[in-house]
Amino acid sequence: MTSSVAVKRVPLGSQGMEVSALGLGCMSMTSYYGPPKEEEEMVKLIHHAVGLGVTLLDTADIYGPHTNEILVGKAIKGIREKVQIATKFGIGSNPGGNGRAIRGDPEYVRACCEGSLKRLGVDCIDLYYQHRVDTSVPIEITVGELKKLVAEGKVKYVGLSEASASEIRRAHAVHPITAVQIEWSLWVRDVENDIIPTCRELGIGIVPYSPLGRGFFAGNIKAEDLAEGDFRKREVSFFQGDNLAKNQILLKRVAKIAEEKKCTTSQLALAWVIHKGAGKAVPIPGTTKIANLESNIASLGVKLTEEDIKALEDAVPPEEVAGERYTAQMLSFGWQNAKTPPLSSWKGSV
Structure with a gap:
């Protein structure tokens, strides 16, 4: 199914932000899904997306690290007024270079910005x-610094990513949260239990x-299709061992429905998220190919x-999905339902 469907502009949250109904995740252009792509081609892709009405561009300082933001920065020169840039802070490298560290202290927030x-x-x-939520810093402290950056x-x-419902409420009480970024797809649906209802309640x-x-x-x-350096091979258990083959059974069921709807499996899966979002959600599928973008x-x-x-x-019943969205090691990193300490425990500066 191909189409020249118009991409409408829609409200994101209730604080006045307006974006395209579909965004563009830029992460895979420089990292995580194999080697970085040709910069000139990715700039063309971003320009093509903007020309078609896709104006919400999503990046983060950890992507690369830093190279993704640099790429997006080059792509938006001359078209800044046409796009909305979303980026993130909070995941960095440990001082010794051993693995990742999550930080949300005020000094770090400001330096990252x-x-x-x-x-x-x-x-x-x-x-x-x-x-990601820093489990050593009350979220009120982190959002308090973001509030200062807004004032400046x-x-x-301001947005949150992968926060629990309670963290969202605590953050929103300090400064209005415009958007929460979550993993949500046909095979990741646990966010429908409390995170999505909380967001809808709070606007x-x-x-x-x-x-x-x-x-x-x-x-x-197929497992052999994943390039060396593709983080799905080491960090996303859906794609590991026998899980990928088991999940292919679910994909065949989706393909059958897609055939009846006269669209592709990707279009059907994305339409499902859009429909479930009920006008309150803006998905950000990533791609490095213009055909996939269209x-x-x-x-x-x-x-x-x-x-x-x-x-x-x-x-695609949740109980039949083989694996988890991250490996056990990644999940133990505190990326799910993170709990920050109470504000009363904070000894640092505010």
């Missing part, structure tokens, strides 16, 4: 996310990342009935 502004070549970040004009809107926009299951619902991915946009034109939704959810 200054670095991102410089790499992106902008005066203000449209949407600035805390990438360096950040326009917070939802930004689903990996809405195509990290590319799984885009086609028949296919993703066409998903905005796929109409689903309640019967279609039920059929899709029956085709």
